[in-house]
Amino acid sequence: MNSPLQLFRDLLPFSSLPAEQQAASKVRGLLETLAGGTAAEGAIALSNRVIPTIVRQTNLHMRFKLLEEARQEAERLLPTLEADIERAALPLPKKVAQLALEADNLIKSLAMAYYGISRDIGKLQQDNAQSPVFHRAILRAMGAISRRQQLAYRAYAAPSSSSWILLHELYQMACDPAAKPLNGETAPVELHYLSALLFAFVEPNKLPRSELNAVIKCTQQLAAYAVISEYQPAPDQPPESCFLVRPSEGCPGLALRRLPEGVTALGALLIDCQPVIGAIDRNLLRTPGKTIQPDLDAPPAMLQTLRIALGGKGARRYSRTRFRPRGDLVGGLESVIEFIDGNVFTRRAVDAACRNEAHFSPSEWSLIDESPDGFRVRFIKGDKWKVGAGDIVALQPRESSKIHVCLVRRIANGGSRLELGLQMLSPQVSVVEVPANGSGLQRAIFLHSLPAYGKFAGIVAHAGQLTAGQEIELKSTGRTLHRQIGKCIEANEGLEFFALDPLPN
Numbered sequence: 204m205n206s207p208l209q210l211f212r213d214l215l216p217f218s219s220l221p222a223e224q225q226a227a228s229k230v231r232g233l234l235e236t237l238a239g240g241t242a243a244e245g246a247i248a249l250s251n252r253v254i255p256t257i258v259r260q261t262n263l264h265m266r267f268k269l270l271e272e273a274r275q276e277a278e279r280l281l282p283t284l285e286a287d288i289e290r291a292a293l294p295l296p297k298k299v300a301q302l303a304l305e306a307d308n309l310i311k312s313l314a315m316a317y318y319g320i321s322r323d324i325g326k327l328q329q330d331n332a333q334s335p336v337f338h339r340a341i342l343r344a345m346g347a348i349s350r351r352q353q354l355a356y357r358a359y360a361a362p363s364s365s366s367w368i369l370l371h372e373l374y375q376m377a378c379d380p381a382a383k384p385l386n387g388e389t390a391p392v393e394l395h396y397l398s399a400l401l402f403a404f405v406e407p408n409k410l411p412r413s414e415l416n417a418v419i420k421c422t423q424q425l426a427a428y429a430v431i432s433e434y435q436p437a438p439d440q441p442p443e444s445c446f447l448v449r450p451s452e453g454c455p456g457l458a459l460r461r462l463p464e465g466v467t468a469l470g471a472l473l474i475d476c477q478p479v480i481g482a483i484d485r486n487l488l489r490t491p492g493k494t495i496q497p498d499l500d501a502p503p504a505m506l507q508t509l510r511i512a513l514g515g516k517g518a519r520r521y522s523r524t525r526f527r528p529r530g531d532l533v534g535g536l537e538s539v540i541e542f543i544d545g546n547v548f549t550r551r552a553v554d555a556a557c558r559n560e561a562h563f564s565p566s567e568w569s570l571i572d573e574s575p576d577g578f579r580v581r582f583i584k585g586d587k588w589k590v591g592a593g594d595i596v597a598l599q600p601r602e603s604s605k606i607h608v609c610l611v612r613r614i615a616n617g618g619s620r621l622e623l624g625l626q627m628l629s630p631q632v633s634v635v636e637v638p639a640n641g642s643g644l645q646r647a648i649f650l651h652s653l654p655a656y657g658k659f660a661g662i663v664a665h666a667g668q669l670t671a672g673q674e675i676e677l678k679s680t681g682r683t684l685h686r687q688i689g690k691c692i693e694a695n696e697g698l699e700f701f702a703l704d705p706l707p708n
Contacts, residue, residue: 226260230269234276242283246305249277250312258316263323267336270316274343277309281350289357289412292587293614294621306354314347318369325376338388341377342395345370349399356407356415359592359614359621364453370399371450398426400474403455404446405512409613409624411593411695417501421509424497428478434471444476444514476513483510504694530600531565532580534590534611536665536698538563539597540646543606544634570600571622576655577609582621593695595648595663598625608632608648608663610693610700629653629661635677639668649679653702656692660703666694669701 233253237245253273260266284306291299320340324333348370352362377392378385385393401422410418434447448456449471456474483506486499499506533542541563566585570578578598582588590596592611599606613624629650639645647664662669662677669675669688677684689702 226256227265227269230256231272234272237276237280242280243302243305245276245280246284246309249273249280250305250309254312254316258319263320263333264336266316267320267340270313270320270343274313277313281306281309285354285357288354289415291358292589293359293616294582294587294619295358295616296587303354303358307351310347310351310354314344314351314366314369317341317344317347318373321373321376334388338377338392341373341392345373345392345395345399348373349395349402352399352403353407353415353419357412359408359412359616361408361615361617362403367453367455368451370396371448375450393431394426397429397431397474398423400446400448400455401426401429401476401479401513404458404474404476405509406613408615409512409592410508411591413591413696414505414593417505418509421499421501421505424499425479425482425509425513427497428482430475430478432473432475434468434473436468442475442477444480446474446476448472448474479513480510483513502694504691528570528600528602529583530568530570530580530598532568532585532596532598533563533565534588534594534596535563536595536648536663539595539608540634540648542597543608543632543648544646568598568623570598577612577624577626578607580623580625582623588621591695593693595698595700596623596625606632608650626655628655628663633679635662635679637662637664637669637675637677638673639665649677651679656702659689659705660686661692661701662686662688662703663698663700666697666699669699671701674706 230253233248233256237248240248253276254270257266257269257273260269284302287299288295288303288306294300295303317340321337321344324337324340327333348366352366355362374392374396378389378396402419405418405422407415407418443458443460445459446456447459447462447468449468451470456472459473482497483499485495486497486501487503487506487510489495501509533539542565564586566588567583568580569583571581572579580598590611592614594611596609596611597606598609607625607627608629609625609627611623612626615622615624629652631651633649633651634646635649636644637647645665645668647662647668650661650663653659653661671688671691673688675686675688677686685706686703687706689704691699691701693700
């Protein structure tokens, strides 16, 4: 119980802290309580208690300062949640999906809080003293939105349309290509905006999750070379490396050459990636020991992927035919090898006795549509799926003994719906044994022909098992073949896909 002296002091106007300082003390007290909890508990507390308390602060400078303190705490918590989401199987298990929701809510709360500051300052157009906070708040809001979009990409989900609309609005609040030139406050905003667009143009749902961080870093460096301007229709054919962004739409934009007929471009922005392609080419053609700008820390295969995507050439080669059969799918190189080598499913009961004991569990998928070189399939049921874009799968339609060995080219995870875009590699495959780093033998997948790549065969093996120029002997279909390992077509942390050059038998 308070003493009479304390009650007397509380009645004095100078004895109590101002309302702003009381709110600041409350926020800092809440932040101190987060130290001993889990990342998920901290994310919930920040988004449900701390940030709403900060948003009610009327002093804009104090609000920004407290929000910076909350952001620093979020920076401590988010990497743990992001790593759990990136490592999780697909579709996301219920526990991980809840973590993803909590992380998304936290990042969204931060973005909206910073957006609120920039919006409120924007109403005070005559107050030049607020300009630094205005641009810093916009930059922080854009950073939070980009991180929220990247969180969705880590689960192969599409970022929300509202996040794109807000990102476009923030850019327009700070920058106008037709008005003032960039300065020290607006240039970082434009740079961040362009890096978010470039990353989206690369189509992250076609990348292995293990490569996302490296690609994000590359697009951040390459953003300085992209050119943004107001779109002006031209009579001649637009270059392939240009993208059209319509800020009123909830999407990052499309390659100019892939726009549907009759699409209005009123108020649109043009992103010219030709200088970006030049920067990538300098890295692809660099000689050892030579210094270049930008110095991209990425392997040639990744740089080539960026070049193709930012060159606007990612159009589909064939139209698709829709149909609805079902099939069994096995993912991962070792499981695919085992599936091909004696575990292909048939509908005859007598064949069950001939199968080997399988160490994998296939999942059931619906074949949504098909093209001459691939499929689009939708998950129905089975074990959680841990394969990412760039990995290998085997697909066997029901009521058929034929299997299709495919590369995963695209993943779309829309909550309860998981879809894959598959590229079929070869009409005929077999399991062979090849030398493993010069000693012993390991199994690999021999692709008898590669219609999508050229008139040569190929082989898919574990990463580090084969090297370019190596001569190998393959025993397939009763014959012994002598081949030389050619160029590496695809590679990730689990497998390498090589072309095979013929040698005299």
